[in-house]
Amino acid sequence: MTASQPLKRELAHNGITHAVILSRGVDTDLLRIRHKGFIPDPRPVFLYVGRVAVEKNIEAFLTLDLAGTKYVVDDGPQLKRLMRAFPNIRFVGAKKGEALAKFCAAADVFVFPN
Secondary structure: OEOOHHHHHHHHHOOOOOOOEOOOOOOOOOOOOOOHHHOOOOOOEEEEEOOOOHHHOHHHHHOOOOOOEEEEEOOOOOHHHHHHHOOOOEEEEOOOHHHHHHHHHHOOEEOOOO
């Protein structure tokens, strides 16, 4: 698999003749610049999108003392416990399509705990 026609030609030139183009998968009509006013909370807005589970180490993010507002988008086995433990965090549940795109566009910082 390759991401573009020029890479496919280069692979063919090097003897790999059965390559298939697989786009990078970003829907630029859906994921585009939008007005950030969708989220009226204090800025910056920190956004975590993903399964709410212990292996994601979300609690490390939630315990940080940061100016602004923290959002968690999705669902998972730790959701109820974290909602009780962190009542000031915006837990908005699972979102898809247009609803998820609005949160992504309104965020200032994407968070990937480790």
